[in-house]
Amino acid sequence: xxxxVQKYGxxxxxxxxxxxxxxxxxxxxxxxxxxxxVVVSAMSGETNRLIGLAKxxxxxxxxxxxxxxxxxxxxxxxxxxxxxxxxxxxxxxxYTGSQVKILTDTAHMKARIQDIEVSSxxxxxxxxxxxxxxxxxxVDDQGNITTLGRGGSDTTGVALAAALKAxxxxxxxxxxxxxxxxxxxxEGAQRLEQITFEEMLEMASLGSKVLQIRAVEFAGKYKVPLxxxxxxxDGPGTLITTEDDSTMEKxxxxxxxxxRDEAKLTVVGVPxxxxxxxxxxxxxxxxxxxxxxxxxxxxxxxxxxxxxxVHRNDYDAAEKVLQKVAEELGAREVAGxxxxxxxxxxxxxxxxxxxxxxxxFDALAAENINxxxxxxxxxxxxxxxxxxxxxxxxxxxxxAFELDADDTVSE
Amino acid sequence: xxxxVQKYGxxxxxxxxxxxxxxxxxxxxxxxxxxxxVVVSAMSGETNRLIGLAKxxxxxxxxxxxxxxxxxxxxxxxxxxxxxxxxxxxxxxxYTGSQVKILTDTAHMKARIQDIEVSSxxxxxxxxxxxxxxxxxxVDDQGNITTLGRGGSDTTGVALAAALKAxxxxxxxxxxxxxxxxxxxxEGAQRLEQITFEEMLEMASLGSKVLQIRAVEFAGKYKVPLxxxxxxxDGPGTLITTEDDSTMEKxxxxxxxxxRDEAKLTVVGVPxxxxxxxxxxxxxxxxxxxxxxxxxxxxxxxxxxxxxxVHRNDYDAAEKVLQKVAEELGAREVAGxxxxxxxxxxxxxxxxxxxxxxxxFDALAAENINxxxxxxxxxxxxxxxxxxxxxxxxxxxxxAFELDADDTVSE
Numbered sequence: 001x002x003x004x005v006q007k008y009g010x011x012x013x014x015x016x017x018x019x020x021x022x023x024x025x026x027x028x029x030x031x032x033x034x035x036x037x038v039v040v041s042a043m044s045g046e047t048n049r050l051i052g053l054a055k056x057x058x059x060x061x062x063x064x065x066x067x068x069x070x071x072x073x074x075x076x077x078x079x080x081x082x083x084x085x086x087x088x089x090x091x092x093x094x095y096t097g098s099q100v101k102i103l104t105d106t107a108h109m110k111a112r113i114q115d116i117e118v119s120s121x122x123x124x125x126x127x128x129x130x131x132x133x134x135x136x137x138x139v140d141d142q143g144n145i146t147t148l149g150r151g152g153s154d155t156t157g158v159a160l161a162a163a164l165k166a167x168x169x170x171x172x173x174x175x176x177x178x179x180x181x182x183x184x185x186x187e188g189a190q191r192l193e194q195i196t197f198e199e200m201l202e203m204a205s206l207g208s209k210v211l212q213i214r215a216v217e218f219a220g221k222y223k224v225p226l227x228x229x230x231x232x233x234d235g236p237g238t239l240i241t242t243e244d245d246s247t248m249e250k251x252x253x254x255x256x257x258x259x260r261d262e263a264k265l266t267v268v269g270v271p272x273x274x275x276x277x278x279x280x281x282x283x284x285x286x287x288x289x290x291x292x293x294x295x296x297x298x299x300x301x302x303x304x305x306x307x308x309x310v311h312r313n314d315y316d317a318a319e320k321v322l323q324k325v326a327e328e329l330g331a332r333e334v335a336g337x338x339x340x341x342x343x344x345x346x347x348x349x350x351x352x353x354x355x356x357x358x359x360x361f362d363a364l365a366a367e368n369i370n371x372x373x374x375x376x377x378x379x380x381x382x383x384x385x386x387x388x389x390x391x392x393x394x395x396x397x398x399x400a401f402e403l404d405a406d407d408t409v410s411e
Numbered sequence: 412x413x414x415x416v417q418k419y420g421x422x423x424x425x426x427x428x429x430x431x432x433x434x435x436x437x438x439x440x441x442x443x444x445x446x447x448x449v450v451v452s453a454m455s456g457e458t459n460r461l462i463g464l465a466k467x468x469x470x471x472x473x474x475x476x477x478x479x480x481x482x483x484x485x486x487x488x489x490x491x492x493x494x495x496x497x498x499x500x501x502x503x504x505x506y507t508g509s510q511v512k513i514l515t516d517t518a519h520m521k522a523r524i525q526d527i528e529v530s531s532x533x534x535x536x537x538x539x540x541x542x543x544x545x546x547x548x549x550v551d552d553q554g555n556i557t558t559l560g561r562g563g564s565d566t567t568g569v570a571l572a573a574a575l576k577a578x579x580x581x582x583x584x585x586x587x588x589x590x591x592x593x594x595x596x597x598e599g600a601q602r603l604e605q606i607t608f609e610e611m612l613e614m615a616s617l618g619s620k621v622l623q624i625r626a627v628e629f630a631g632k633y634k635v636p637l638x639x640x641x642x643x644x645d646g647p648g649t650l651i652t653t654e655d656d657s658t659m660e661k662x663x664x665x666x667x668x669x670x671r672d673e674a675k676l677t678v679v680g681v682p683x684x685x686x687x688x689x690x691x692x693x694x695x696x697x698x699x700x701x702x703x704x705x706x707x708x709x710x711x712x713x714x715x716x717x718x719x720x721v722h723r724n725d726y727d728a729a730e731k732v733l734q735k736v737a738e739e740l741g742a743r744e745v746a747g748x749x750x751x752x753x754x755x756x757x758x759x760x761x762x763x764x765x766x767x768x769x770x771x772f773d774a775l776a777a778e779n780i781n782x783x784x785x786x787x788x789x790x791x792x793x794x795x796x797x798x799x800x801x802x803x804x805x806x807x808x809x810x811a812f813e814l815d816a817d818d819t820v821s822e
Contacts, residue, residue, distance in 0.1 A: 016467040053491055056427040062497045068505050069490035072483035079480035080464055086473045094479050098509065099554055143510055 007157035042073025097137035154215035188404035269332025418568035453484025508548035680743025
């Protein structure tokens with residue numbers, strides 16, 4: 001008998017029929033004797049409909065009122081799901097973020113959770129009720145409705161699981177787990193039984209859009225076991241948890257992540273004096289452009305080359321800023337390429353295994369793929385390559401690290 | 412400089428364009444220096460859409476969750492109207508019923524207001540803000556969302572006006588005031604400048620669906636001046652207020668109300684002994700059938716005839732019950748007619764004028780309209796006639812009491 005916090009996203013509650021299916025699923029867990037707290041998103045399309053109404057009035061709608069508006073989306077879902085449970089003879093009670101109450105700061109449209117009152121929910125659980133909570137929303141200390149930003153329902157689920165000391169936070173979505181890489185690119189991509197929070201963060205930030213990064217961070221911080229499962233088919237999904245020493249056989253690399261939306265920029269021949277990196281990046285961040293990989297090589301003949309990547313959409317803006325900075329710094333020129341992609345191998349296993357990076361470079365060299373940039377972290381090695389080689393590189397690495405379905409016996 | 416509580420119904424806020432028009436209207440009042448509290452309904456069609464979703468799940472949806480669901484309708488409108496005001500440079504703040512807070516009992520879907528906290532709204536008004544409140548909803552002492560029942564936004568407006576001691580509660584609707592009778596029946600029907608709460612109650616309950624009866628009762632009880640105006644065209648509307656002694660010239664009759672949805676039932680030849688009326692009506696009310704006019708004549712030869720009217724939809728059910736009761740009472744038979752209508756003349760002026768009733772009967776007799784039942788109150792005389800004479804009777808009375816546009820000089 002466990003306490004599960006289950007989060008169902010917009011697609012999982014997108015129609016009345018799907019809400020009924022969620023109610024069936026919850027009823028099944030109840031019948032097994034578990035305590036269930038359900039967190040739901042707005043029905044798919046509803047949030048966009050509401051935002052559309054607002055944008056018809058104001059191009060940049062008042063943030064406080066935006067939160068009043070969009071928070072109705074989840075409120076509709078909690079009511080409908082509670083009715084569907086009631087219909088099945090299961091006592092349920094819905095809660096808006098204010099009713100819980102999920103206390104946040106006042107940063108409308110991107111609020112952060114500060115505290116969660118659990119007493120009412122606990123009384124309901126003790127009375128045998130299913131608790132149905134509106135995801136994505138909270139309330140500040142003045143009683144203003146706030147939202148956590150789009151996709152924030154995952155965060156609500158994890159925060160509730162932490163506050164209620166739940167046995168597991170289960171994120172139901174339209175995929176059946178986290179894969180070794182994108183199955184659309186590599187046919188042999190496999191679902192992972194288990195992955196660590198750190199690996200998941202690296203995978204998530206590199207484009208596996210299964211889970212919100214914030215929710216994973218939150219879960220890691222509070223050590224809430226997180227499971228990604230499919231709303232539409234049964235299966236164990238993927239458990240995201242702290243590193244488990246008992247998994248001796250854990251492969252060195254858990255997955256191959258990639259991102260094709262990048263562009264790189266190089267300031268060539270920068271004088272090698274202190275403060276240069278800060279002046280270059282400072283000018284970029286003042287334009288609200290986010291930088292991903294940064295590489296600077298050792299200097300030769302008193303100048304150096306400074307290279308970094310940005311989102312492809314920011315390429316033109318970044319280049320314009322750099323031209324000015326380069327002139328001020330007396331740099332030789334600004335070079336760039338917006339037809340690049342980043343490929344990364346991710347795995348906590350690489351901490352204790354030498355030779356992972358060289359194996360990666362060998363695999364790419366064998367396919368004649370030139371590596372333009374390299375960046376590493378403790379559990380990740382990323383390379384920047386020409387975009388046209390992306391799929392080839394991902395497949396080669398997936399195979400080199402024996403992640404293909406043919407290579408390993410399914411657990 | 413006055414404080415107005417203005418209520419805009421679903422049609423008045425039915426689209427983004429109409430919400431913008433309401434914002435223009437409110438901006439105009441603000442520019443004149445008035446303090447404004449706006450109460451809004453859900454955008455027209457939205458409440459029915461939400462109820463439809465619920466009914467797809469449960470034929471009799473859980474009342475608590477129904478309130479959570481439908482209260483989102485007004486919440487959407489308050490956010491959008493606040494944005495539209497913000498766009499016009501007018502500082503505005505939206506409030507749900509919970510945020511106000513409008514404290515109600517726990518009777519979900521038909522809650523009654525118990526108390527209203529005015530401090531936050533007053534601070535906003537003092538700071539020059541327009542306060543935008545979701546109509547129709549409140550919160551019980553446990554924090555559960557409640558609703559006042561359909562159309563309850565009028566009641567919210569009046570209750571807020573009473574609590575804030577507003578100078579006037581203005582109900583914006585799709586008609587430009589209260590008329591002497593239905594203009595679709597009598598071409599010469601005229602807008603009334605003023606009408607008393609009591610007259611309005613008699614008019615409202617008899618089918619002039621301009622205002623919710625509860626809101627009028629509430630306004631009368633707390634002496635809140637109530638004005639009905641059009642959202643779509645300018646004009647003074649109709650002021651509903653306490654009797655004004657200064658209006659010497661007030662006509663005897665303010666208006667002609669009618670209702671064609673009635674049916675009458677007679678228990679013929681009931682023994683004239685105590686307790687008969689209570690046994691007959693008790694059996695009807697146990698079936699949750701509402702009774703309107705009741706007439707019992709003096710007895711002849713120890714038996715009497717007991718007649719009453721019900722809504723036409725309840726005719727069959729009422730007859731079935733009566734057959735059984737008639738048998739138990741030893742009554743002769745049950746007779747009935749579901750092709751009847753009720754016509755009433757309403758006016759506080761009739762208190763001090765003799766001969767009003769006879770003038771009414773004369774006018775009907777002149778058209779050869781047979782009167783089947785008569786019922787009177789201090790400010791009203793109602794007659795039941797065959798339905799086919801309804802329009803003829805209304806026109807005859809409207810003319811007899813000199814209410815036609817040709818007869819009186821517009822005030």
